[in-house]
Amino acid sequence: MTEQVEMDHPGEGRLAHADSDHPPVVSHAKVGVVLANLGTPxxxxxxxxxxxxxxxxxxxxxxxxxxxxxxxxxxxxxxxxxxxxxxxxxxxxWNTEKNESPLLTTTRAQTDKMRERLKALYGDDVEVDFCMRYGNPSTRSVLNRLKERGCEKIVFFPLYPQYGGPTTATANDQAFRVLMEMKWQPYIRTVPAYFEHPAYLEALTNSIKEAYEGLETRPTKLVASYHGVPKRYLMEGDPYHCQCQKTTRLMREKLGFSKEEVDTAFQSQFGPEKWVGPQTVDHVAELAKQGHKHIAILSPAFSSDCVETLEEIQEEIYESFIEAGGETFTYIPCLNDRDDHIEALLQVVNNELAGWL
Structure with missing residues (x-):
């Protein structure tokens, strides 16, 4: 039997038979959905x-x-x-109009669309928000806000298709740190990697097909460029490299491309260690020298365009290809807030909401 609640403010109140100094309690338990991205200054x-x-x-x-x-x-x-x-x-x-990074702009747009879709399915039973692992809005502020709004259960969704220790794991770590500070923790589910989810692959291949349809000259190579990691991480059991390779294979098979048409490479290397390769900046130059004058490149590991795609790929990596003799360099944007991408994310979230709504 549900305890009667006398409402003090919308969404919260006091138990009818509680002492006068009892802290407010929520009148209706909700489920929170948090989209978590890397971060932004x-x-x-x-x-x-x-x-x-x-x-x-x-x-x-x-x-x-x-x-x-x-x-x-x-x-x-x-x-x-x-x-x-x-x-x-x-x-x-920089997005000068909103005075924020493109990653923040896009993650907010993704969240707004997800909120709209979930509201259509579940009404006011679901609260949707987003956080950043580094910078603002912080994981701490968002999880605390959702708890204050009555979310007794939370689906925490790191927006990384492939699992990686430096991405998915650290986002989850931070969420757990916040829970450690709470007297009354909400139940929480973390979303697993979704690199082989059919809807994600559908959105990915749709974006490639649309880009190719607008080109006068068909690229002789499609380069899937993923953020790199030290090779040591792979040897210590991090599945990221293997999941990137499988993403490329599943994407290629769905497109009907031959093995010779699609390459996997890794970008953003720093420090003295040996990293997984080949390095994108060097690989595209080598492709140009081999006679591949027309290439296309995309970043399947990024859910939103960011400094690694908008600046590193479209400036540094582009220049490496052109200086080596390349002619046509086509960057295929991240999935961002495309409707088919939101549909893919929605399917993943709905799977994790099972039994909660």
């Missing part, structure tokens, strides 16, 4: 970039060197210089 100035990079590069999931070795190097040499170059990269892609 608040601005492109030196100190904003330094705060963001310090949080990001201090994460043991991202750089797992001993703190006594890494932190003096990071806080000294690296963060004295890198905020300038990273700020310049962000300024080249």
């Amino acid at each position: 608040d601005a492109t100035d030196y100190w904003s970039m330094r705060r963001y990079l310090s949080e990001f590069l201090s994460d043991k999931r991202v750089v797992d060197y001993s703190s006594w070795l890494w932190q003096p190097l990071l806080q000294g040499i690296i963060l004295s210089k890198r905020p300038f170059s990273s700020g310049e990269a962000y300024r080249s892609i």
Whole structure:
């Protein structure tokens, strides 16, 4: 039997037979859905970039060197210089109209569409929001806000198709850290990798077909460029590299392309370690030298266009290809807030909501 609740404010009240000093309780339990992305600096100035990079590069999931070795190097040499170059990269892609990064703009748009779709299915029983692992809105602020709104159960959805320790795992870590601070924790489900989900592959191949239809010259190579990781991560059991390779294969098979038409490469390498390869920036130059003058490139591991795609691919990697003799370089945007992408994410979320609504 449900305890009668006397409403003090919309959505919360006091138990009818409780003492007068009893804290407010929610009148109707809801389910929260949180879309979690990597993060974004608040601005492109030196100190904003330094705060963001310090949080990001201090994460043991991202750089797992001993703190006594890494932190003096990071806080000294690296963060004295890198905020300038990273700020310049962000300024080249910044959404000046909204004064925010494109990643923030797109993640908000994805959340708005997801909220609309879930409201049509479940009414007011579901609250939808988004958070960033680094920067704002923080995981802590969003999970606390959903709990205050009466979400006793939460589906936490890191927006990474392929599971990786430096991406999916650290997003989940942060969510669990927030729960550790709560007296009354909501139940939580974390969403698994969805790189082989049929709806995700459908959206991915749709984006490629649409891009190819608008080209005068068909590319002789399609390059799937994923964010790289040190090879050591693969050897220590991280499935990311293998899931990237499988994504490319499933995508190629669905498109009906031959093995010779599609390559897998990895970008954004830094530091002295050996990383999984080939490196995209070098690979596209080698393709041009081999006679592949017309290529297309996409980033299946990114759910939203960001500095790695808008600046690194479309500037640095593009220049590497052209300087090596390439002629046509076609960048196929991330799935962003395409309707078929939102449908794919919705199917994944609905699977995790099973039994809760």
